[in-house]
Amino acid sequence: xxxxxxWTFALPAIKVAKRKLEEGSSCLDALEAGINAVEDDGATGRxxxxxxxxxxxxxxxxxxxxxxxxxxxxxxxxxxxxxxxxPVSVARRVMEKSSHSMLVGPxxxxxxxxxxxxxxxxxxxxxxxxxxxxxxxxxxxADEARARAEEKMQRSKEEKKxxxxxxxxxxxxxxxSRIAAGVSTSGAPFKAEGRVGDSxxxxxxxxxxxxxxxAVATGDGDNMMRFCPSFQVxxxxxxxxxxxxxxxxxxxxxxxxxxxxxxEMALVAMDMKGCTGSGSTVLTWEDVCxxxxxxxxxxxxxxxxxxxxxxxCVEPATKLT
Ligand code: SD4
Numbered sequence: 400x401x402x403x404x405x406w407t408f409a410l411p412a413i414k415v416a417k418r419k420l421e422e423g424s425s426c427l428d429a430l431e432a433g434i435n436a437v438e439d440d441g442a443t444g445r446x447x448x449x450x451x452x453x454x455x456x457x458x459x460x461x462x463x464x465x466x467x468x469x470x471x472x473x474x475x476x477x478x479x480x481x482x483x484x485x486p487v488s489v490a491r492r493v494m495e496k497s498s499h500s501m502l503v504g505p506x507x508x509x510x511x512x513x514x515x516x517x518x519x520x521x522x523x524x525x526x527x528x529x530x531x532x533x534x535x536x537x538x539x540x541a542d543e544a545r546a547r548a549e550e551k552m553q554r555s556k557e558e559k560k561x562x563x564x565x566x567x568x569x570x571x572x573x574x575x576s577r578i579a580a581g582v583s584t585s586g587a588p589f590k591a592e593g594r595v596g597d598s599x600x601x602x603x604x605x606x607x608x609x610x611x612x613x614a615v616a617t618g619d620g621d622n623m624m625r626f627c628p629s630f631q632v633x634x635x636x637x638x639x640x641x642x643x644x645x646x647x648x649x650x651x652x653x654x655x656x657x658x659x660x661x662x663e664m665a666l667v668a669m670d671m672k673g674c675t676g677s678g679s680t681v682l683t684w685e686d687v688c689x690x691x692x693x694x695x696x697x698x699x700x701x702x703x704x705x706x707x708x709x710x711x712c713v714e715p716a717t718k719l720t
Contacts, residue, residue: 401673401702402433402709404568405617405665407686408446409699412437413709416570417701426572427468427491430579434464434487437566438583441526445687447564450484451526452585455592456540458533460524462486463586465501465599466494469578469609469671476501476599479592482518483511487583490599500601504593536589565598567605567615569669573703576671580605580613580629587620596620602630611637612671614646618664618680626653632668632676642668642676650678650717665696665714673702677714 400420402413416433420426437443444451454460464486465476475494478501480486489511493502502510512518525533565584571577582598582605590596597620598604604620606629607613614632616623628649635645646666654661665679679696686693693713701709 400573401571401669401675401700402429402569403667403669403675403698403700404433405566405615405667405698406446406564406684407689407693407697407699407711408437408443408448408564409566409568410709410711411440411443412566412568413699413701416568417709420570420572426570426575426577427466427579430466430568430570430581431488431491433570434566434568434581434583435485438485438487442688444526444529444585446566447585447588448566448583449486449585450524451529453529453588454521454525454533454585455594456536456589457592459521459592460585461590461592461594462583463596463599463604464490464581464583465601465605466491466579466581467601467605467607467613469607469613472608474500474601476601477507478503478595478599480504480507480511482508482520482524483516484519484524485516487581489514489516490581501599503595533589565604565617567598567617567667569607569613569615569667571613571669571671571673573671573673576609578607578609578613578669578671580607580615582615597624600624602627604629606630606633608633608637609671612642612669614666614668616664616666619662622657622662623664628653628664628666632666636668636670642670642674644676646676646678647717648678650680651719654680654717654719665698667698675700675702677712678717679714680716681714682716
């Protein structure tokens with residue numbers, strides 16, 4: 400049994416997933432419970448996941464989430480979903496109960512209600528912290544309106560490079576040879592209404608195929624979605640390339656294509672044997688809750704027999720040469 404997840408806040412998710420696996424849950428149940436633990440905790444909202452995540456430019460939370468299982472490459476996703484603090488569970492219901500693969504906006508919310516999810520308003524989805532961040536955003540927006548257009552463009556480019564986090568998680572049950580991947584995010588902070596990132600897109604934010612393994616991605620979704628990085632990594636693993644080489648190679652290839660316009664992105668992957676890999680362009684990342692800075696991209700990994708508890712690892716930015 401093994402699990403790997405993006406950023407330091409994958410730690411509580413993997414602890415829950417590990418416990419569930421040890422109690423005999425399926426890897427999909429373990430994955431969902433692990434992601435739910437972070438989604439539903441207002442204290443981890445600052446990482447832009449679930450309750451307490453940052454809203455869109457109108458102050459409304461719109462969540463993106465998805466699940467995918469390696470068995471038959473089954474997939475379900477939601478995008479711009481309002482009113483549900485645990486969007487990954489709605490994504491799972493889309494996979495299991497809907498005849499469609501992805502639902503968005505009001506349609507996704509209507510489906511969630513039909514499935515019995517309680518609807519929440521901004522009052523409970525916001526935390527004090529997310530509200531204060533939103534107010535600061537509004538203030539900044541007003542200030543920016545007074546600045547010259549050129550300066551404004553430069554600033555928004557810089558904001559885009561730093562304001563991203565997503566919980567991506569992969570859980571493997573080696574005994575039954577089952578692998579599952581899931582992602583959940585409130586997306587780019589203060590995004591345009593209706594904006595969807597890479598996270599819920601199959602091949603973009605996640606991919607799972609038991610012929611190779613699974614991969615999840617995080618970073619600047621508007622750019623990452625152009626390259627289907629998770630799909631690329633899984634295809635490489637299908638061809639026998641190890642997860643570490645596959646992740647770094649995909650980041651390198653994208654970097655070579657994009658050149659100096661390279662954006663922030665990171666990947667983690669796991670093959671069906673429980674070997675893991677990571678690749679990223681992240682130079683430094685500050686854990687806003689812990690106040691600790693990592694020189695690279697931190698992620699959390701747990702592999703039964705190798706480590707008794709999940710551990711934080713740091714992937715340095717992939718070099719071009
Ligand atoms: C998005 N890719 O909505 C997500 C955000 C993210 O690290 O992963 N940030 O663009």
